[in-house]
Structures are given as C-alpha cells and as structure tokens.
Amino acid sequence: MTPGMREPTTLDALETPAAVVDVDRVNRNLERVAAYTRSHGLGWRPHTKTHKTAALGARQRSAGAVGLTVATPREAEVMATVADDILLAYPPVGVAKIERVLALPEHVRLMVALDSVDVLRPLAAAAAERGRTVRVLVEIDAGMRRVGVTDPEAAFALAARAVELPCIAFAGILYYPGHVRDPVGDQGRPLHDLSRRVEEFVQALERGGLDPQIVSGGSTPTLWRSHEVAELTEVRPGTDVFNDRTTVLIGACGWEDCAYSVAATVVSTSIAGQVVIDAGAKALAKEEVRGAGGGYGALLDRPEVVVSSVSEEHGILDLSASDWRPRVGDRVRVVPNHVCVSVNLQERLWVAEGERLVDSWPVEARGRGRYPG
Amino acid sequence: MTPGMREPTTLDALETPAAVVDVDRVNRNLERVAAYTRSHGLGWRPHTKTHKTAALGARQRSAGAVGLTVATPREAEVMATVADDILLAYPPVGVAKIERVLALPEHVRLMVALDSVDVLRPLAAAAAERGRTVRVLVEIDAGMRRVGVTDPEAAFALAARAVELPCIAFAGILYYPGHVRDPVGDQGRPLHDLSRRVEEFVQALERGGLDPQIVSGGSTPTLWRSHEVAELTEVRPGTDVFNDRTTVLIGACGWEDCAYSVAATVVSTSIAGQVVIDAGAKALAKEEVRGAGGGYGALLDRPEVVVSSVSEEHGILDLSASDWRPRVGDRVRVVPNHVCVSVNLQERLWVAEGERLVDSWPVEARGRGRYPG
Numbered sequence: 001m002t003p004g005m006r007e008p009t010t011l012d013a014l015e016t017p018a019a020v021v022d023v024d025r026v027n028r029n030l031e032r033v034a035a036y037t038r039s040h041g042l043g044w045r046p047h048t049k050t051h052k053t054a055a056l057g058a059r060q061r062s063a064g065a066v067g068l069t070v071a072t073p074r075e076a077e078v079m080a081t082v083a084d085d086i087l088l089a090y091p092p093v094g095v096a097k098i099e100r101v102l103a104l105p106e107h108v109r110l111m112v113a114l115d116s117v118d119v120l121r122p123l124a125a126a127a128a129e130r131g132r133t134v135r136v137l138v139e140i141d142a143g144m145r146r147v148g149v150t151d152p153e154a155a156f157a158l159a160a161r162a163v164e165l166p167c168i169a170f171a172g173i174l175y176y177p178g179h180v181r182d183p184v185g186d187q188g189r190p191l192h193d194l195s196r197r198v199e200e201f202v203q204a205l206e207r208g209g210l211d212p213q214i215v216s217g218g219s220t221p222t223l224w225r226s227h228e229v230a231e232l233t234e235v236r237p238g239t240d241v242f243n244d245r246t247t248v249l250i251g252a253c254g255w256e257d258c259a260y261s262v263a264a265t266v267v268s269t270s271i272a273g274q275v276v277i278d279a280g281a282k283a284l285a286k287e288e289v290r291g292a293g294g295g296y297g298a299l300l301d302r303p304e305v306v307v308s309s310v311s312e313e314h315g316i317l318d319l320s321a322s323d324w325r326p327r328v329g330d331r332v333r334v335v336p337n338h339v340c341v342s343v344n345l346q347e348r349l350w351v352a353e354g355e356r357l358v359d360s361w362p363v364e365a366r367g368r369g370r371y372p373g
Numbered sequence: 374m375t376p377g378m379r380e381p382t383t384l385d386a387l388e389t390p391a392a393v394v395d396v397d398r399v400n401r402n403l404e405r406v407a408a409y410t411r412s413h414g415l416g417w418r419p420h421t422k423t424h425k426t427a428a429l430g431a432r433q434r435s436a437g438a439v440g441l442t443v444a445t446p447r448e449a450e451v452m453a454t455v456a457d458d459i460l461l462a463y464p465p466v467g468v469a470k471i472e473r474v475l476a477l478p479e480h481v482r483l484m485v486a487l488d489s490v491d492v493l494r495p496l497a498a499a500a501a502e503r504g505r506t507v508r509v510l511v512e513i514d515a516g517m518r519r520v521g522v523t524d525p526e527a528a529f530a531l532a533a534r535a536v537e538l539p540c541i542a543f544a545g546i547l548y549y550p551g552h553v554r555d556p557v558g559d560q561g562r563p564l565h566d567l568s569r570r571v572e573e574f575v576q577a578l579e580r581g582g583l584d585p586q587i588v589s590g591g592s593t594p595t596l597w598r599s600h601e602v603a604e605l606t607e608v609r610p611g612t613d614v615f616n617d618r619t620t621v622l623i624g625a626c627g628w629e630d631c632a633y634s635v636a637a638t639v640v641s642t643s644i645a646g647q648v649v650i651d652a653g654a655k656a657l658a659k660e661e662v663r664g665a666g667g668g669y670g671a672l673l674d675r676p677e678v679v680v681s682s683v684s685e686e687h688g689i690l691d692l693s694a695s696d697w698r699p700r701v702g703d704r705v706r707v708v709p710n711h712v713c714v715s716v717n718l719q720e721r722l723w724v725a726e727g728e729r730l731v732d733s734w735p736v737e738a739r740g741r742g743r744y745p746g
Contacts, residue, residue, distance in 0.1 A: 268464060286659065
C-alpha cells in the first residue's frame, strides 16, 4: 500500500479481486486438527505450501504443531522465521537448491524427504562439507505413482545408505496418499490398503534393524482417518487450514469450514443466464472439478452458484440453479476448487472478522527468490 | 537476488523452476506482427497481460505498437512507465478501480472498453470530477458470449450515451473473438461469420451517425487473418509475443516460434515410464489440452514428451513416446499450454541468448497492488 493511502477497513472497501481469510474459521480449523492429532497421539507437521504465510505458520506452531512442512527453499526460508523444525518434503536437486537449504539459519532442525541415492549423495556431501546434520526421511510410494520408492527392500537399501553417511541421520519414512480421495469408500478399502502398504515398508526396515522413528503421512482427504493407519506417527495436512470446494465435495469438511474466499465484483451482465465477475484464472486458478456442478469455484454464500468458466481475468457465474439476479457492482465471495493454487496467486491475504478487516498477511513464501530478498 | 550473491550467467546455473525467454525468438515474433499489421494498414495495440513486463512493453512500442493494452489497474500503472497510450480492455467497476485508473500519469491517453451504462456512468462522473478525458470503446459480443453488448442497436444506444457525457469521448468498438480457435476451419466460416457480425455493429453505429473511429479486434488465434475482417482498424494480440503449446496446436505458430519455457530439473525417476520434474501447477499452471497428446505442456527440445500430470510442485513427464531416459539432475525446458498464466506465476523472466543469460526482467505487472508500491 502506498504511504499515505488509507488501508481498507471493511470487505466492501477492498479493491477486487482480493483474497479474504475468515479468521474465526481458521482458528476453528487449527483447533480441530490440533485436537484430533493430540487425541490420537499423532504428531502434526502442517504443510505450509497451502498458506505460504509466516503469520499462519506461527499460529500453527502455537496451536501445537511439532514442526512445519515445506516444498520449496523459499517456503523453508520464510518458515524458518517462525519455526525451529522444518521438513522439506521435496527432493532438493541441483547445487543451488541444496546450498539454499543448507544455508537455513542454524536454529533450524532440518529434515528432508527423498527417494533416491542420486538425491541423497550430493545432499550428504554438501551437509558434510558444512558440518550440518540433516535428518532424512525415505519417501515411499503409497500408491499414487508420482514419487517414492516403490519396493520395501529398496526403501531399506536407501535407508541403509543414509545411515552410513556422515552428517545424515536416518529418521524414518514419508508418504503422500494423493490417490486416496475417498478413504472410507468401498467399505474402507482405500484406507485399509494404504495401512497395509505402509506396514510392509515399516516391517522391511525393522527386519533390517532400521526402525523408522517417524512415519509421516499426508493429505487433507485422509486426515480424519489417519489414526486408522496403524504405523503412522505424524501427519502433514495442508489444505485443512482453509479448506476449499474440493475438500467439501469429497466430504472431508463442511461448507461452513471454508475459511478462504476470493472477493470479486460483478462487471458484466450482458449475456442472459450468467454474470461475469473480475476473478478468473489469475485469482482463482483454473482447476476444474468434474461432476458435482463442475466449474472452478462456487459462491461462499450461495454454493449452488458455480463459476462455470474462467478466462484470465473473467469468471462466469452460472445463474441457472438460482433465482438470484445480481447487478453490475454487486460483490460476491468465491470459494475456489483448490485453495493452495489460489493463495499462490495472491500477494496478501486480507483477514476478516465478519465484514470487518482486522489485518492483512503478506504471502511471503510464494515465488522462488531468496527470503529475505 | 541477495546483495553479494552471484547472478547466474548460464541456463544451467539457474535454480529451477525458472522462466526463460529466448530473446532472438521474441524479437522475431515482434518483427513478424509489426510487419503483418503494417502491411495491412492495421494498428497494433498488443495486450501486455501476456508478459506483464515493462521491458517488453517498451520493445513493443519501439517495434511500432500504437499503444498498449492492459486488463488490470496494475498493468496500466506499469505500462504507463513505457507508453503514452493505454487501453484498459476491461470494465473498471468499483470506486477503488476507477480512482486508480484515473490517477494514471497525465501523459497517458486513456481508453476504456465497457459494455454497459452501469460501468459508463460512474466512470464518467469520476472523469468529470477530475476533468480528465477518457476515450471509450463499446465492447461487443462477437460470439464468445462472455462480455459485450449482444445487439447492434444496444451498442448504438450505449455509444450515444457516451457521446452525451462530459469528459467521455466515444472512440469506437472492441471485441475479443475467444470462441474462434480455428479461423480457417469449415472453409473459413468462423472468420467470415465474425467479419459479418462486426460489420452489423459498425453499420448500426454509422446509421446513427456515430462512425467508430476504432474497431479493435483481439486474439492470437485469429491474428494472421485479421485483414479478412473487413471493418477492423487495429488488433490486440497478446500471446504471440511468446507463443505457447496451444498456439502451436491450433496452427497459429510453429514450435520454433515458442520463445518462453520453464527450465526444470528431474527430481525423481522412481516410477517406470515417467520421470518427475520440479515444475508443476505453481510454475506451468494447470490448463489442460485435450487431444493432441493432452497434458499440461511439452519439452521445448522434445515436443513428443508431454507433461502428463501436474501437482503443485511436481510435473510428470510421460516417456512413452520417446526412447530418451533422463536421470535425476538432468535439465529440461517446458513450453506450457498457456503462456499468460505461467508468466503470471513468475517473479522474473530470465533472458537467454542460446545457453547464455544476458538479462532478467521483473514481471512488474503481476499482482494487484499499486505500482510503484
């Protein structure tokens, strides 16, 4: 904000599109996951890629997180300002990235997930050169087929390599169950299969004498059934801090748990049956939901009104399921399908209590440059 | 870049993901559109939403652009540093936006496209209050059914209102033919229909004595057939400065005209038949192409290798169409499906001549805050 410019103090005064966080809902979401993990004796290591915001990382720490999870060097640098324990749940490849990660402030206990000796070896060499210990989690493929060691014996072999290396401490295993969208579907089969598969990896490590101290699972869709994965010691949910339309549609939260929306303004009503708002792919992102009304988001106060199409700066609201007929200048709030990629499009999040703006948080960890720059 | 940090000087030294612009290709793309529009007596008013970069706005001006097109107040503020004539091809709705647009530096000749009296009236009132003249283009719906007046008589009525208002100068009409992806398909029918439709609007205005001085058309897919739209006076292509995979697939450029790519690194090879790179939805954006190999982008040097799936920080390269077998640490360059939304995810563009980095351009106009901030 330019010096001398008045900051807006109410939602209505915001220039749109603007990202708005309902702070009461955020606090409720934080309390819920903290209580769930506490009651099941699970560690909570939230993934900060969702919010990329130091203020929220700090709240997660205060609410009981054992540490914070990040995906990029910049996220690590930002979260190092509010946490002492950081998990980079992404293989650091290339000299530039490895150097950045190892240059994190000394107070940070650093843990890295990786799935190959090709990542482990240069990381270990750089860690030894600096004399900095890095804990390592072996990432396993829990069935998503994206990254991760696919075979329990190969996971053991990689862990055994880690154990041999100076300045590397083998800490356990990590998985991301991105393939499980409906954990209780098919009579709980997806979760049962997941639990079995994790168990096979744990047993292979135990047989070799390398008991994993940490078994780290992820994902908001599986979050509330995490206690049913027998070997799990901690979880890394990201989305649940805000939730989004997809999380509602898969049944992992209610609409009233959606704490993030994009405030937008109706800019055109020229085509019958629809209106155009000033939030498109550059504010909501363009991640389509198939089925369940489709589209790219829905109105916070009228979930039956869907953003049926987006261009870069235009979103089309389909009015066919509603008798609401907005006019040019009317304001709406859109819950995007995927909150993480919408947050990544914002410079800051406006913090609202009801209609009142009480703060704004810069999204410090988006982008790639060093922080502080 | 942190003071004291060495800037990378070659592509290989870039930390990935990083956006790379091939400056020779950009220059060729600029020359091509400048020559085409010149030879057909068309004005060229490039849409800067694609690059959001003052350096490129300046190059477009030097190459012969009559002015620059923008979609947001911030784009207008940034482009006002390099141009005197700016078209806001987006209806400014709400006090905050109108004030920002009218606060552009005095040297800027300002033109605004809009499709309703609900937008025109408050804009005119604010312009009169400041004593600043705003030229207005009436946006017409050329068939896309997004925004725009749908009926020639209604377009005349809106133009007539504009003419009556102090500080508003009616300048003509504007359309965006986003529905025409293949202008020469069906024996040239789409372009013929477009030309006819535009003519109907022009004739309605002329009948009423309001000859449009400007008839402004847009879009890269229709760009090279613009001279076949009889009434057209100028074009506003955006994408053609860089091009992208979609532009190639619809036949509006060749693969060798793609001037923008995202440099990425292979981070995992654990699953057979694919490798994972560190460019996902937060570097490429997630805009799927259906058909033609599908996916979210393809390799600049191996277009047969497609990014078949993206998560936030992961892209999966499908190796089934290639015998290339990359290893962890290998580098690639990805041409995204839609360059505008990928650029919008970058803080800066690295400017390359071959493998050598010769400059970097900040993407100043992304985001919503005032510029300079």
